Amino acid sequence: MNSIALNQSYQRTFSRGRCQFSSEWQVIGILASILWSTSCEFTFAADATVGTLATADTSVQIEAQDRTLKLLALKSVRSGWNWTTGNELPLVRTAEVNGRTQALNWIFKRHSSSKGKKGEVTQEIFVFENANPALELKSIWTAYSGPGPVEHQIAISNKSDIAVMLPLQPSIVFDARGPTGPLENVWVEKGAGKPGVIGTHRTKVEKKFFASLISSPYCQDQEPRDAIPWTAIQDVTSQQGWYAGIEFSGRVQMTLRASADGASANGVQAELGLDAREPFQTRLLPGETFETPTVFVGCYQGEVDDGANQLHRWTETHVRPPVHDERYPFLVNNSWGSGMAVDEKLATKMIEDSAELGLEIFHIDAGWFRAVGDWRADEKKFPRGLAPLADAAHAKGLKFGLWVGWTQGGHAESDDGKNLSVFNPTMKNWFTRDYKADWRTAEFTGADVCLGDVHAQDWCLNTLRRVVQDNKLDLLEHDQRMVVDNCSRSNHLHTSSSTDIAYHAARGYYHVYDTLRAENPDLLFENCVNGGRMVDYGVVRRTHYISITDVYDPVSNRQAFYDASYALPPSMCECYVANHPGKSMASFRSMLRSGMMGWCTIMLDMSQWNAEQRATAKRQFEIYKTELRPLIAHGNLYHVSERPDGIHWDGIQYVSSGLDKGVLLSFRGTTDVRSHVFKFKGLAAEKRYELSFEDGTGKSGKLSGEQLMRDGITIALAEPESSELIFFKPN
Numbered sequence: 001m002n003s004i005a006l007n008q009s010y011q012r013t014f015s016r017g018r019c020q021f022s023s024e025w026q027v028i029g030i031l032a033s034i035l036w037s038t039s040c041e042f043t044f045a046a047d048a049t050v051g052t053l054a055t056a057d058t059s060v061q062i063e064a065q066d067r068t069l070k071l072l073a074l075k076s077v078r079s080g081w082n083w084t085t086g087n088e089l090p091l092v093r094t095a096e097v098n099g100r101t102q103a104l105n106w107i108f109k110r111h112s113s114s115k116g117k118k119g120e121v122t123q124e125i126f127v128f129e130n131a132n133p134a135l136e137l138k139s140i141w142t143a144y145s146g147p148g149p150v151e152h153q154i155a156i157s158n159k160s161d162i163a164v165m166l167p168l169q170p171s172i173v174f175d176a177r178g179p180t181g182p183l184e185n186v187w188v189e190k191g192a193g194k195p196g197v198i199g200t201h202r203t204k205v206e207k208k209f210f211a212s213l214i215s216s217p218y219c220q221d222q223e224p225r226d227a228i229p230w231t232a233i234q235d236v237t238s239q240q241g242w243y244a245g246i247e248f249s250g251r252v253q254m255t256l257r258a259s260a261d262g263a264s265a266n267g268v269q270a271e272l273g274l275d276a277r278e279p280f281q282t283r284l285l286p287g288e289t290f291e292t293p294t295v296f297v298g299c300y301q302g303e304v305d306d307g308a309n310q311l312h313r314w315t316e317t318h319v320r321p322p323v324h325d326e327r328y329p330f331l332v333n334n335s336w337g338s339g340m341a342v343d344e345k346l347a348t349k350m351i352e353d354s355a356e357l358g359l360e361i362f363h364i365d366a367g368w369f370r371a372v373g374d375w376r377a378d379e380k381k382f383p384r385g386l387a388p389l390a391d392a393a394h395a396k397g398l399k400f401g402l403w404v405g406w407t408q409g410g411h412a413e414s415d416d417g418k419n420l421s422v423f424n425p426t427m428k429n430w431f432t433r434d435y436k437a438d439w440r441t442a443e444f445t446g447a448d449v450c451l452g453d454v455h456a457q458d459w460c461l462n463t464l465r466r467v468v469q470d471n472k473l474d475l476l477e478h479d480q481r482m483v484v485d486n487c488s489r490s491n492h493l494h495t496s497s498s499t500d501i502a503y504h505a506a507r508g509y510y511h512v513y514d515t516l517r518a519e520n521p522d523l524l525f526e527n528c529v530n531g532g533r534m535v536d537y538g539v540v541r542r543t544h545y546i547s548i549t550d551v552y553d554p555v556s557n558r559q560a561f562y563d564a565s566y567a568l569p570p571s572m573c574e575c576y577v578a579n580h581p582g583k584s585m586a587s588f589r590s591m592l593r594s595g596m597m598g599w600c601t602i603m604l605d606m607s608q609w610n611a612e613q614r615a616t617a618k619r620q621f622e623i624y625k626t627e628l629r630p631l632i633a634h635g636n637l638y639h640v641s642e643r644p645d646g647i648h649w650d651g652i653q654y655v656s657s658g659l660d661k662g663v664l665l666s667f668r669g670t671t672d673v674r675s676h677v678f679k680f681k682g683l684a685a686e687k688r689y690e691l692s693f694e695d696g697t698g699k700s701g702k703l704s705g706e707q708l709m710r711d712g713i714t715i716a717l718a719e720p721e722s723s724e725l726i727f728f729k730p731n
């Protein structure tokens, strides 16, 4: 062990130590400790202890006794169906101490229960202990009283005075049987650099069904694609199902297989947690706690979209950082349409354009900084810095946002330690490997820092504090790889296992962002990792919107949105709109609307548009803010077509939660077929709805919800690659 290693382990044990808990855990801890003061804590001997907790949709019942923990029930509150078979939840069986593997013997010790009031958190915690080495294991179940799933996490604390190496502890394992079957599995790919060919996967659960869904911190474009760590099992005949997901940005896995004894395969065994495909080991120093990724499981009635809508409400309320502005999701004007060429003159013009056309955030993308790793404004492009531009944006009522690739180090060193450099002797060990003397950065990409190193975390956090303050930021976008899963250093927090590297790097990323957000509660965060390469519920907990792919043409935007909007609230699904105006105003409108189904960021030089295009765009932006946005922010979303392919027709439909307002966004591809029937979903059958066509391609009319859902309406569009918005409200 060299001197740096000694220094690091010193800092880790004494200054961080057990403070590696992420902030949501701290919040839950505070809430729980308040609630516990009014709740009971029991100690049990041989009798079984049962805990129950429920949301409006999902109820679970857990039993602990002697050496076992069982999931007795995973029940749909609405249908009453209990999906589980009462299986045991496996607890890690061995640990390594001083290089020797020891069997663990978990004994159930305590149970605590806190019942929150309406809208508050309810928790059931089961505590097990192992005598030698002294370890404590907590199974923590959490529920909120509204719609949505129940959460589970296992935390293992080292109570001994010696380092303990742990193998992989799954977050949850359960065996779920449907009431009638057949079952269907649905999962969606990350949009990565470009949406994949399939995107949304629907697979019949037959006897040999098996799926291993991986979510890594940096999804590649090659097959097999990463999943957004969400999946659903639909019981087709009885019209109900369950969904599950993982709240973590490291390497995670969801394994699903048909139950062994089910000839008709009406059962699925599910295991969720860290990626278990390679040998895993994590190191727990005395006093430290290992936390499995938090997972959630929810039951629903209806179709997969109905379950997803309940999940979206829960995510908006309990997972996504709060937003203190009614305009969310905002309309953004981003400078990347001009690439690295951005300077004060262009930015000033874009601010004026943004205000004139009704956008709400002016955002400077890459190109503003001195060098990769040196996150200060380029003095040639911005001689006065960026603060005057923030002032100019604010004076026009706009928010001001900035791109920072803050995990990227460069080659240039500075005496004052202001830039992150692979050649700075005090910093070089923060990177995942050594770099040769002639290594140079690309234009806006450098060397990945490993956030599994506490010194690297500190530098990044302090730099972001300065960047946010100096530049008067309302919005911070990160880009490039945030979480590494490959690092050659032996003196970081992780072992050599790639899943453990990603585990610690993800927690380092969370530490930086949780701290920064606590200090800047109104700051908005955008997650971009070269497009949609890191899309998961750990990121959802830290950012307000997520870039879902890295190509920006209308069809790619609609494909990426179609996939991601199952797993994520649509308001968080960001599409960048690049300039693909097409041949007519109809295709120009279609380009804009293809990026307006969720979070919309305009990424082109709007001053290049002619007067007619500007007027058209201004009208579409107005519709977005007044009509679409309330539905995107709070409404239910339905996938009312096959996934877009650019050839056929496709569409997305929204309806408000009160079923009194909605829209169908319909798109015609390159097909010669001039009309298409769209069947609506999620309406009140008995209500009569009045329909209106934004572009006047159809006649206004009145139809019952039942008619709209059963027979649908025919949309006819004269031009290929055009679109129509059909609004409806009860008459």
Ligand SMILES: [Zn+2]
Pocket: 432, 450, 451, 452, 453, 487, 488, 489, 492, 493, 494, 501
């Ligand atoms: Zn590392």
